[in-house]
Amino acid sequence: MLEICNVSVNYGQSRVVNNVSFQVEPLEKMVILGRNGVGKTTLLKSIIGLLPLQNGKIILNNEDLSGLKAYERAISGVAYVPQGREIIPHLTVRENLELAALAHTKEITQRMEEVFEYFPILTEHLHRKGGVLSGGQQQQLAIGRALMSHPQALLLDEPTEGIQPNVVAEIANILIRIHRKMLIPIIIVEQNLKFARKLADRFVVMQKGEIVASGKSGELTDEIIHKYLTV
Ligand SMILES: Nc1ncnc2c1ncn2[C@@H]1O[C@H](COP(=O)(O)OP(=O)(O)OP(=O)(O)O)[C@@H](O)[C@H]1O
Numbered sequence: 001m002l003e004i005c006n007v008s009v010n011y012g013q014s015r016v017v018n019n020v021s022f023q024v025e026p027l028e029k030m031v032i033l034g035r036n037g038v039g040k041t042t043l044l045k046s047i048i049g050l051l052p053l054q055n056g057k058i059i060l061n062n063e064d065l066s067g068l069k070a071y072e073r074a075i076s077g078v079a080y081v082p083q084g085r086e087i088i089p090h091l092t093v094r095e096n097l098e099l100a101a102l103a104h105t106k107e108i109t110q111r112m113e114e115v116f117e118y119f120p121i122l123t124e125h126l127h128r129k130g131g132v133l134s135g136g137q138q139q140q141l142a143i144g145r146a147l148m149s150h151p152q153a154l155l156l157d158e159p160t161e162g163i164q165p166n167v168v169a170e171i172a173n174i175l176i177r178i179h180r181k182m183l184i185p186i187i188i189v190e191q192n193l194k195f196a197r198k199l200a201d202r203f204v205v206m207q208k209g210e211i212v213a214s215g216k217s218g219e220l221t222d223e224i225i226h227k228y229l230t231v
Pocket of ligand 1: 035
Protein backbone atom coordinates (compact mmCIF):
# COMPACT_ATOMS: atom_id res chain seq x y z
CA MET A 1 0.00 0.00 0.00
CA LEU A 2 1.15 3.54 -0.78
CA GLU A 3 0.29 6.07 1.91
CA ILE A 4 0.47 9.82 1.40
CA CYS A 5 0.21 11.35 4.89
CA ASN A 6 -0.32 15.09 5.46
CA VAL A 7 2.02 16.06 2.64
CA SER A 8 2.83 19.73 2.07
CA VAL A 9 5.24 21.07 -0.56
CA ASN A 10 6.53 24.63 -1.08
CA TYR A 11 8.26 26.44 -3.89
CA GLY A 12 10.22 28.98 -1.82
CA GLN A 13 7.67 30.70 0.40
CA SER A 14 4.76 29.65 -1.75
CA ARG A 15 2.78 26.58 -0.61
CA VAL A 16 1.72 24.55 -3.65
CA VAL A 17 0.55 21.30 -1.99
CA ASN A 18 -1.18 21.68 1.36
CA ASN A 19 -1.73 18.85 3.81
CA VAL A 20 -2.71 16.17 1.28
CA SER A 21 -3.50 12.66 2.54
CA PHE A 22 -4.73 9.53 0.81
CA GLN A 23 -3.90 5.85 0.54
CA VAL A 24 -3.76 3.61 -2.51
CA GLU A 25 -4.18 -0.12 -1.98
CA PRO A 26 -2.43 -2.63 -4.26
CA LEU A 27 -5.82 -3.48 -5.75
CA GLU A 28 -6.47 0.13 -6.70
CA LYS A 29 -5.77 2.54 -9.50
CA MET A 30 -6.19 6.11 -8.26
CA VAL A 31 -6.55 9.13 -10.50
CA ILE A 32 -5.66 12.66 -9.41
CA LEU A 33 -7.79 15.23 -11.19
CA GLY A 34 -7.75 19.02 -11.17
CA ARG A 35 -7.38 22.06 -13.38
CA ASN A 36 -3.98 23.31 -14.56
CA GLY A 37 -1.65 24.56 -11.88
CA VAL A 38 -3.41 23.09 -8.81
CA GLY A 39 -0.33 21.12 -7.70
CA LYS A 40 -0.81 17.64 -9.20
CA THR A 41 2.66 17.32 -10.74
CA THR A 42 4.24 18.88 -7.67
CA LEU A 43 2.58 16.23 -5.50
CA LEU A 44 3.83 13.39 -7.74
CA LYS A 45 7.36 14.82 -7.73
CA SER A 46 7.32 15.01 -3.94
CA ILE A 47 6.24 11.37 -3.74
CA ILE A 48 9.13 10.21 -5.91
CA GLY A 49 11.62 12.48 -4.12
CA LEU A 50 12.32 15.07 -6.82
CA LEU A 51 10.92 17.80 -4.55
CA PRO A 52 11.40 17.99 -0.77
CA LEU A 53 8.46 17.53 1.58
CA GLN A 54 7.74 20.54 3.75
CA ASN A 55 5.64 18.31 6.02
CA GLY A 56 4.28 14.80 5.97
CA LYS A 57 5.30 11.28 5.10
CA ILE A 58 5.33 8.91 2.13
CA ILE A 59 5.03 5.26 3.15
CA LEU A 60 5.26 2.32 0.74
CA ASN A 61 4.46 -1.16 2.08
CA ASN A 62 5.16 0.05 5.64
CA GLU A 63 8.54 1.54 4.67
CA ASP A 64 8.86 5.27 5.36
CA LEU A 65 10.40 6.76 2.20
CA SER A 66 10.20 10.37 3.35
CA GLY A 67 13.91 10.76 4.21
CA LEU A 68 15.16 8.93 1.09
CA LYS A 69 16.58 10.50 -2.05
CA ALA A 70 14.85 9.98 -5.39
CA TYR A 71 17.17 7.14 -6.51
CA GLU A 72 16.73 5.40 -3.15
CA ARG A 73 12.94 5.62 -3.50
CA ALA A 74 13.31 4.13 -6.98
CA ILE A 75 15.28 1.22 -5.50
CA SER A 76 12.53 0.84 -2.88
CA GLY A 77 10.06 0.38 -5.72
CA VAL A 78 8.59 3.73 -6.77
CA ALA A 79 8.47 4.14 -10.56
CA TYR A 80 7.50 7.30 -12.40
CA VAL A 81 6.32 8.02 -15.93
CA PRO A 82 6.92 11.78 -16.31
CA GLN A 83 4.74 14.30 -18.09
CA GLY A 84 6.13 14.69 -21.60
CA ARG A 85 7.63 11.18 -21.39
CA GLU A 86 11.30 12.31 -21.26
CA ILE A 87 12.59 9.58 -23.52
CA ILE A 88 16.31 9.98 -24.19
CA PRO A 89 16.07 10.87 -27.89
CA HIS A 90 19.55 9.82 -29.05
CA LEU A 91 19.43 6.40 -27.43
CA THR A 92 17.66 3.51 -29.12
CA VAL A 93 14.49 1.95 -27.71
CA ARG A 94 16.59 -0.93 -26.37
CA GLU A 95 19.11 1.44 -24.78
CA ASN A 96 16.34 3.49 -23.14
CA LEU A 97 15.01 0.28 -21.57
CA GLU A 98 18.45 -1.03 -20.58
CA LEU A 99 19.36 2.24 -18.91
CA ALA A 100 16.32 1.99 -16.66
CA ALA A 101 17.36 -1.46 -15.51
CA LEU A 102 21.05 -0.91 -14.79
CA ALA A 103 20.59 -1.63 -11.10
CA HIS A 104 18.98 -4.97 -11.93
CA THR A 105 21.26 -6.26 -14.65
CA LYS A 106 20.78 -9.96 -13.97
CA GLU A 107 17.12 -9.86 -14.86
CA ILE A 108 17.39 -7.39 -17.72
CA THR A 109 16.42 -9.82 -20.51
CA GLN A 110 13.49 -11.19 -18.57
CA ARG A 111 12.27 -7.69 -17.69
CA MET A 112 12.49 -6.64 -21.30
CA GLU A 113 10.49 -9.70 -22.37
CA GLU A 114 7.78 -8.69 -19.86
CA VAL A 115 7.71 -5.17 -21.28
CA PHE A 116 7.39 -6.55 -24.83
CA GLU A 117 4.41 -8.67 -23.76
CA TYR A 118 2.59 -5.44 -22.91
CA PHE A 119 4.05 -3.35 -25.73
CA PRO A 120 4.89 -5.63 -28.70
CA ILE A 121 5.20 -2.55 -30.92
CA LEU A 122 8.49 -1.77 -29.16
CA THR A 123 10.09 -4.92 -30.56
CA GLU A 124 9.57 -3.55 -34.07
CA HIS A 125 11.45 -0.37 -33.16
CA LEU A 126 14.10 -1.76 -30.85
CA HIS A 127 17.07 -0.32 -32.75
CA ARG A 128 15.52 3.02 -33.67
CA LYS A 129 16.33 6.16 -31.69
CA GLY A 130 13.71 6.99 -29.07
CA GLY A 131 13.43 10.53 -30.44
CA VAL A 132 12.01 9.40 -33.82
CA LEU A 133 9.10 7.41 -32.37
CA SER A 134 5.55 8.77 -32.47
CA GLY A 135 4.08 10.27 -29.29
CA GLY A 136 2.08 7.12 -28.59
CA GLN A 137 5.10 4.87 -29.11
CA GLN A 138 7.20 7.08 -26.85
CA GLN A 139 4.53 6.86 -24.17
CA GLN A 140 4.57 3.08 -24.42
CA LEU A 141 8.37 3.19 -24.12
CA ALA A 142 8.09 5.50 -21.08
CA ILE A 143 5.73 3.08 -19.33
CA GLY A 144 7.89 0.11 -20.36
CA ARG A 145 10.95 1.90 -18.98
CA ALA A 146 9.17 2.38 -15.64
CA LEU A 147 8.37 -1.35 -15.55
CA MET A 148 12.04 -2.29 -16.01
CA SER A 149 12.65 -1.67 -12.29
CA HIS A 150 9.86 -4.11 -11.38
CA PRO A 151 8.14 -1.42 -9.27
CA GLN A 152 6.06 -1.74 -6.13
CA ALA A 153 4.10 1.41 -7.04
CA LEU A 154 3.64 3.14 -10.40
CA LEU A 155 3.01 6.88 -10.83
CA LEU A 156 2.07 8.39 -14.20
CA ASP A 157 1.78 12.09 -15.03
CA GLU A 158 -0.71 12.79 -17.84
CA PRO A 159 0.04 9.71 -19.95
CA THR A 160 -2.54 10.70 -22.59
CA GLU A 161 -1.18 14.19 -23.25
CA GLY A 162 -0.69 14.76 -26.99
CA ILE A 163 -1.64 11.19 -27.94
CA GLN A 164 -4.17 10.05 -30.55
CA PRO A 165 -7.51 8.74 -29.20
CA ASN A 166 -7.06 5.17 -30.49
CA VAL A 167 -3.66 4.93 -28.80
CA VAL A 168 -5.12 6.43 -25.61
CA ALA A 169 -7.67 3.60 -25.47
CA GLU A 170 -4.91 1.05 -26.06
CA ILE A 171 -2.77 2.51 -23.27
CA ALA A 172 -5.75 2.38 -20.88
CA ASN A 173 -6.25 -1.32 -21.67
CA ILE A 174 -2.55 -2.07 -21.21
CA LEU A 175 -2.43 -0.25 -17.86
CA ILE A 176 -5.42 -2.31 -16.71
CA ARG A 177 -3.54 -5.49 -17.73
CA ILE A 178 -0.35 -4.35 -16.01
CA HIS A 179 -2.29 -3.65 -12.83
CA ARG A 180 -4.11 -7.01 -12.91
CA LYS A 181 -0.83 -8.83 -13.27
CA MET A 182 1.37 -6.82 -10.89
CA LEU A 183 -1.24 -5.82 -8.27
CA ILE A 184 0.61 -2.67 -7.25
CA PRO A 185 -0.88 0.73 -6.40
CA ILE A 186 -1.09 2.97 -9.46
CA ILE A 187 -1.52 6.75 -9.31
CA ILE A 188 -2.33 8.66 -12.48
CA VAL A 189 -2.52 12.43 -12.86
CA GLU A 190 -4.90 13.01 -15.74
CA GLN A 191 -6.92 15.69 -17.53
CA ASN A 192 -8.66 13.25 -19.89
CA LEU A 193 -11.87 12.39 -18.04
CA LYS A 194 -12.88 9.54 -20.34
CA PHE A 195 -9.52 7.86 -19.81
CA ALA A 196 -9.65 8.58 -16.06
CA ARG A 197 -13.12 7.06 -15.75
CA LYS A 198 -12.14 3.96 -17.73
CA LEU A 199 -9.05 3.33 -15.68
CA ALA A 200 -9.55 4.54 -12.14
CA ASP A 201 -11.10 2.71 -9.22
CA ARG A 202 -10.97 5.87 -7.13
CA PHE A 203 -10.35 9.56 -7.67
CA VAL A 204 -9.21 12.63 -5.77
CA VAL A 205 -9.73 16.16 -7.04
CA MET A 206 -7.23 18.90 -6.20
CA GLN A 207 -7.79 22.63 -6.08
CA LYS A 208 -5.21 25.16 -4.86
CA GLY A 209 -2.99 22.39 -3.52
CA GLU A 210 -5.71 20.68 -1.48
CA ILE A 211 -8.00 17.72 -1.96
CA VAL A 212 -11.53 19.05 -2.38
CA ALA A 213 -13.36 15.91 -3.50
CA SER A 214 -12.72 12.16 -3.54
CA GLY A 215 -14.57 8.89 -3.99
CA LYS A 216 -15.00 5.76 -6.05
CA SER A 217 -14.93 6.43 -9.78
CA GLY A 218 -18.72 5.92 -10.00
CA GLU A 219 -19.09 8.84 -7.62
CA LEU A 220 -17.42 11.30 -9.99
CA THR A 221 -20.56 13.34 -10.60
CA ASP A 222 -21.29 16.03 -13.18
CA GLU A 223 -21.50 18.46 -10.26
CA ILE A 224 -17.91 17.70 -9.21
CA ILE A 225 -16.76 17.91 -12.82
CA HIS A 226 -18.50 21.25 -13.34
CA LYS A 227 -17.31 22.72 -10.05
CA TYR A 228 -13.66 21.64 -10.11
CA LEU A 229 -12.68 20.38 -13.54
CA THR A 230 -14.31 22.21 -16.44
CA VAL A 231 -12.54 25.32 -17.60
N1 LIG B 1 9.70 25.05 -10.32
C1 LIG B 1 8.71 25.84 -9.89
N2 LIG B 1 8.94 26.94 -9.18
C2 LIG B 1 7.95 27.74 -8.73
N3 LIG B 1 6.64 27.50 -8.94
C3 LIG B 1 6.33 26.40 -9.65
C4 LIG B 1 7.34 25.50 -10.16
N4 LIG B 1 6.71 24.49 -10.83
C5 LIG B 1 5.40 24.73 -10.73
N5 LIG B 1 5.16 25.86 -10.04
C6 LIG B 1 3.85 26.44 -9.71
O1 LIG B 1 3.22 25.56 -8.79
C7 LIG B 1 1.83 25.45 -9.06
C8 LIG B 1 1.46 24.00 -9.26
O2 LIG B 1 2.09 23.51 -10.44
P1 LIG B 1 1.93 21.97 -10.90
O3 LIG B 1 2.76 21.81 -12.13
O4 LIG B 1 2.18 21.09 -9.76
O5 LIG B 1 0.38 21.94 -11.25
P2 LIG B 1 -0.44 20.85 -12.05
O6 LIG B 1 -1.72 20.71 -11.32
O7 LIG B 1 0.38 19.64 -12.27
O8 LIG B 1 -0.72 21.60 -13.42
P3 LIG B 1 -0.62 21.07 -14.95
O9 LIG B 1 -1.84 20.29 -15.18
O10 LIG B 1 -0.56 22.36 -15.72
O11 LIG B 1 0.65 20.27 -15.07
C9 LIG B 1 1.56 26.33 -10.28
O12 LIG B 1 1.10 27.58 -9.82
C10 LIG B 1 2.93 26.47 -10.92
O13 LIG B 1 3.03 27.69 -11.59
